[in-house]
Amino acid sequence: MEWHQLLTTVRFGLEQFEHTTHDNRSEYQRDFDRLIFSAPFRRMQNKTQVFPLPGSVFVHNRLTHSLEVSCVGRSLSHQVAIRLQQIPPEQAALFDDLEAIVSAACLAHDMGNPPFGHSGERAINTFFSEGNGRVLENQLSPEQWADCTHFEGNANVFRMLTHQFKGRREGGFVLTYPTIASVVKYPYTALASPNKKGKFGFFMSDKDSWTRIADRLNITPLDDKKNTFVRYPLVWLVEAADDICYEIMDIEDAHKLRILTTQETKDLLMPFFSDQRKAKIEETMTHVSDPNEQIAYLRSCVIGRLIDECTDVFVGNETQILNGTFSGSLVDGCEEGVRNAYKHCSQVAVEKIYRAQEVLDIELAGYKIIYMLMEELIRAAFEPEKSYSRQLLQRIPQQYDIDATDEYSKIQAMIDYVSGMTDIYALDLYRKITGMSLPLI
Numbered sequence: 001m002e003w004h005q006l007l008t009t010v011r012f013g014l015e016q017f018e019h020t021t022h023d024n025r026s027e028y029q030r031d032f033d034r035l036i037f038s039a040p041f042r043r044m045q046n047k048t049q050v051f052p053l054p055g056s057v058f059v060h061n062r063l064t065h066s067l068e069v070s071c072v073g074r075s076l077s078h079q080v081a082i083r084l085q086q087i088p089p090e091q092a093a094l095f096d097d098l099e100a101i102v103s104a105a106c107l108a109h110d111m112g113n114p115p116f117g118h119s120g121e122r123a124i125n126t127f128f129s130e131g132n133g134r135v136l137e138n139q140l141s142p143e144q145w146a147d148c149t150h151f152e153g154n155a156n157v158f159r160m161l162t163h164q165f166k167g168r169r170e171g172g173f174v175l176t177y178p179t180i181a182s183v184v185k186y187p188y189t190a191l192a193s194p195n196k197k198g199k200f201g202f203f204m205s206d207k208d209s210w211t212r213i214a215d216r217l218n219i220t221p222l223d224d225k226k227n228t229f230v231r232y233p234l235v236w237l238v239e240a241a242d243d244i245c246y247e248i249m250d251i252e253d254a255h256k257l258r259i260l261t262t263q264e265t266k267d268l269l270m271p272f273f274s275d276q277r278k279a280k281i282e283e284t285m286t287h288v289s290d291p292n293e294q295i296a297y298l299r300s301c302v303i304g305r306l307i308d309e310c311t312d313v314f315v316g317n318e319t320q321i322l323n324g325t326f327s328g329s330l331v332d333g334c335e336e337g338v339r340n341a342y343k344h345c346s347q348v349a350v351e352k353i354y355r356a357q358e359v360l361d362i363e364l365a366g367y368k369i370i371y372m373l374m375e376e377l378i379r380a381a382f383e384p385e386k387s388y389s390r391q392l393l394q395r396i397p398q399q400y401d402i403d404a405t406d407e408y409s410k411i412q413a414m415i416d417y418v419s420g421m422t423d424i425y426a427l428d429l430y431r432k433i434t435g436m437s438l439p440l441i
Contacts, residue, residue: 001322003094005218006233007101007178012162012213013171028100031179035107038173040160041066044110046422048117048362060249062110068249072303073106073241074099079311080237084318098234104175105182105238112157114419115426116366123370124151124415132375136382139407143204146190148411150198154185156419158202162209165399165416177213181232184210185239187219192227205412220324230324240310240330244303247345252299254353255292262291268348269298271341272305306342309334369430370418376433377414382407392433 009027025033035041044062060068077098085092114120127133128148137145147155161180162172186193186201187210193200202210211226213219222228248269255265270278281301285294313333320326331342353359380389381402393402400413418426430436 001218001220001230001233001324003091003322007094007097008176008217010177010216011171011174012177012180012209013164013169013174015216026097026100027176028097028104028179031175032100032104032107034173034175035104035111040111040420041107043420043422046424047110047113047115048366048423060253062113065245065249066107066110069109069238069241069245070103070106072244072307073238074103076241076307076310077102077234077237079307080314083311083315098237101176101178101182102234102237102241104179105234106241108157108161108179108183109185109238109242110153110157112155112160112419113153114151114156114370115421115423116362116370119363119366120370120419121151121153123367124374124418125149127371127374127378131371133378136378136407136411140411141204141408143189143191144408147203147205148415150190150193150200151415151419152186152190152198152200153419155190155200155203155206156415157183158210159206159416160420162206166401167399177217178232178234181213181217181219182234182238184232185235187214187231188222188228192223194228203412205408222324231321233321236314236321236326236330237310240306240314243329243331244306244310247342247349248299248302248306250349250353251345252295254349254356255295257358259352259356260348262295265295266298268341268345269295269302271344272302272338274337277301305338306331306334309338366423366426369426372430372433373418373421373426374414377418378411381410381414395429 011027041063044066045064047062081095081098084095084098114124116123125148128136128145133148136148140148158180160172161175161183164170164172184201186195186199188194188200189202189204189207190198190200207227210229214221214226214229217232219232220230222230251260251265251268254260255262260268270281273281281298285297288294288297310330313330314321317326317333332339334342376392377396380386380392383389384393384402396402396413396417400417401409402413404410404413421429
């Protein structure tokens, strides 16, 4: 892959038109603004990140997480751009817009996630793999069935950004090719996924859209059927920004919720630094008595350290990243002490944070809500002639193609509707369907 092909201002859905801006924003800055002002982005303010919403202590939701990832992505890509502009300097202008591309992609990276986080994903998957949705398997191709039983927020964000929903314009968000490609963390279909967790980047219905982008950017396919590709280079920066934020910010949230003590939190974050740097940090913290402020300062230092390390890894492996042979993540390539500190944080997060009772409770409730909504909506889609089905289908917004003639499209319309809900909307619809929200007579 070559940078001059990878960085284009062509917009998905408007390939045949020349783009002329009427202000001083670059095309990638327009991507950023378009995402910020979109309804799906706003809805993330009521989608669970890890901890239940709302609470007496404000913790991260999908929206605040995405804003922070965008901030880290901007800083990381800024440092990478400065370094790349020096080797070779005649290509310096190519990298002027890296910040805008990466920060926009970071804003979008979680927009495809359903309500209640990973619990919502599991509910959609298991409705098909273990529940009443199993009866639909014979009506779908193996590739389409894999999309259903392995529903992925990563693939769903690509669909959200590029799919032409009913009554909407062609090209979805009509973003530039580089911004869209930077979001596709797993550039393969569900059935072709080499990922141990079964993660993938685009549904079969959206494969042609991805192939169109990949061909234009000259992203290398790894098989004749174009079901798998190498990663677009800037994905590494988006992934690193996400890795940095969710791991470190979840620890800070756990401290605020008193799942971790102040000392436990310091013991997790201090190993990211050399002895000399630790002494300076500890000296600075002696001037602050508020434990939350101490942890916030320490967290900011850790993020800065990880940004520096990931910059070194990306620039040092630029050739391998461009030819598709780099593996792992940028965090995996960090200096050993930093890498070990990060792994320890991950282990503690699994043991003490993600298994905390308040986290498990919201996951259990969210699973039940999403599973039931899928069951009722899929039944209505496939039995539209029934009285109850007609009433339920009338609630679905017009952009979802509930009148599709093929089974796969009907299923996707229902999944599109459910995955786009906020936690509160999903709970409210659940209560209405079950009769729990009827007014007292």
